[in-house]
Amino acid sequence: MVSAWLPALAALTATVAALLVLWPLRRSDRRAPFIAMVLAVGVAGACLYLLVGQPQAPSAAVAAAPTDLGQGVQALEQALQRDPQRADGWALLGRARTELGQHQPAADAFARAVALAPDDPGVLVEAAQARAQADAGKQFDDTALQWLRHARQLAPDAERASWLLGIALRQRGQDAEAAGIWEALLPRLDPGAASALREQIAIARGKAGLPAATAAAAAVAGTALGVQVRLDPAFAARASLPADASVFVIARVPGGPPMPVAVEKHPLGALPLQLSLDDADSPMPTQPLSAHAEVEVFARLSVSGNASRQDGDLDSAPVRVRLPHAGTVQLVLGAPDRP
Incomplete structure (x- = not known):
């Protein structure tokens, strides 16, 4: 044999x-x-x-x-x-x-x-x-x-x-x-x-004769989070960024584990970017975005294409919001720190 x-x-x-x-x-x-x-x-x-x-x-x-x-x-x-x-x-x-x-x-x-x-x-x-x-x-x-x-x-x-x-x-x-x-x-x-x-x-x-939005879907829509991401103009003018870099838009629990409750990946060339984070962007079905009352949102410019932070990556200033959030979260990559 x-x-x-x-x-x-x-x-x-x-x-x-x-x-x-x-x-x-x-x-x-x-x-x-x-x-x-x-x-x-x-x-x-x-x-x-x-x-x-x-x-x-x-x-x-x-x-x-x-x-x-x-x-x-x-x-x-x-x-x-x-x-x-x-x-x-x-x-x-x-x-x-x-x-x-x-x-x-x-x-x-x-x-x-x-x-x-x-x-x-x-x-x-x-x-x-x-x-x-x-x-x-x-x-x-x-x-x-x-x-x-x-x-x-x-x-x-x-x-x-x-x-x-x-x-x-x-x-x-x-x-x-x-x-x-x-x-x-x-x-x-x-x-x-x-x-x-x-x-x-x-x-x-x-x-199946089901409505376009069930009660659960309506709850998800209510917690969908509008986000706009852009590069700081002064930073973009002086920085030399690889064309194949990626931008991750991440929502996570403030003070909690680093695992995101919602994340999207986009090419650097897509900036400025307008998007909506919702439960479809949750990497863990047991921890969807709609399950949280408050999240911290930020953008990460990743040279490696990895969502986990690596040397040389750049994060925007995080913005904490309560859900549902009616407005659009503004995230700026490369903005100077404010005192």
């Missing part, structure tokens, strides 16, 4: 090498050949180990090493015939079949992976998606829905599981439940993705 982790290590090593060698294809936007070639090398690495990684393997197997994705799939299938209890092998086969556009064989391979690893949330999500892709109407059936629910139970913060579960529920006309799942996902998304998801939530709520 081949050790379970050695083939995976071989595939990982081959894939990393492929990423380094083939990266120019990705940078020139030739994504399809880039993905296919990287996956082919990864499959080949795993298969080559499974074929010749044992001391008794004949040297002829080296000559038969796969040279493209199709041959890699065949080699992997042969290896799985000898060692069929490999969930990672079946999942790898499912990904390869998906890349080749062979949706039903991919779904079958992922089903074998789920049978061997029923509590792996990543495999469950991939299997559910493959099952829907294999369906003529691209529908998530009962089995796929069950896999997605189980994956979300195992990993409540898994964004892909929540997103696909919402789609599956909407396909069944369960729009209210879909909207609820997507609303719980919002705080974990960046502003752009959150904005797109809000549109889908609005559609789902409308289909």
Whole structure:
């Protein structure tokens, strides 16, 4: 029996090498050949180990090493015939079949992976998606829905599981439940993705006959905090700021832990910036902005792109406000300290 982790290590090593060698294809936007070639090398690495990684393997197997994705799939299938209890092998086969556009064989391979690893949330999500892709109407059936629910139970913060579960529920006309799942996902998304998801939530709520703003949503809207961020003109004139610097707008509990209760990230070039902080910007669903009566708001100019303060970062003077706050909080980066 081949050790379970050695083939995976071989595939990982081959894939990393492929990423380094083939990266120019990705940078020139030739994504399809880039993905296919990287996956082919990864499959080949795993298969080559499974074929010749044992001391008794004949040297002829080296000559038969796969040279493209199709041959890699065949080699992997042969290896799985000898060692069929490999969930990672079946999942790898499912990904390869998906890349080749062979949706039903991919779904079958992922089903074998789920049978061997029923509590792996990543495999469950991939299997559910493959099952829907294999369906003529691209529908998530009962089995796929069950896999997605189980994956979300195992990993409540898994964004892909929540997103696909919402789609599956909407396909069944369960729009209210879909909207609820997507609303719980919002705080974990960046502003752009959150904005797109809000549109889908609005559609789902409308289909479910729910009002545009429930009592809870009205409470959130009442605590939404308008913020304006700009650079001090004198500071901007003399400072040499990297074009790829980021600006974080942060609300946190005064005198409390440094973890923000709401945060947004924007490029430096977006300044001057007008925005609204709300519960969708809360990194912790259990501590949304609307749960606090008072917050401290400030902006951070980050050269590293990290929200945590680093050497060379610049913070604006913090402004303490009580919620709800009707006005706009003015934050100025680089303003001189006032006595």
